[in-house]
Amino acid sequence: MSKPERTLVLIKPDALQRNLLGEIVGRFERKGLKIIGMKMMQLGDLVVTEHYAHHQDKPFFGGLKAFMQSSPIVAIVLEGVEAISAVRLLVGPTKGSTADAGSIRGDLSMSTQANLVHASDSPEAAEKEVWRFFNTDEIFAYKKVDYEFIYGSDEK
Secondary structure (H helix, E strand, C coil): CEEEEEEEEECCCHHHHCCCHHHHHHHHHCCCCCEEEEEEECHHHHHHHHCCHCCCCCHHHHHHHHHHHHHCEEEEEEEEEEHHHHHHHHHHHCCHHHHCCCHHHHCCCCCCCCCCCCCCCCCCHHHHHHHHHCCHHHCCCCHHCCCHCCCCCCCC
């Protein structure tokens, strides 16, 4: 039996500008992932700098920061068995032009920066990132009625 994982997805400014929010959220829902938190927000300097701290010394950081602050983003917390790897597979690799067809980036993106979404890449990153964007009262525990039809009895 597997314990459900939580992961963070950020739907980036390019997705909102291109009217792809519903398409992207729908892919996560159709996969069977449970949305336990969702909100639209404008990112401030501190959050962007903290979130992309690993890129701070790179020449593209200024452009990345400006891009992520160019319009609101939608932050989502998803939950499910092996949710982190499932979301990473749905999202596809960073560079949209080389991502596999069928993935969000492969179907809808051509860019490395304007690649529609950010997704946590590990359990440790997911834990930090969820709490970077959400407070405890913004995460919801509830029974999902389709749960019995998404997982086999040995996976719950």
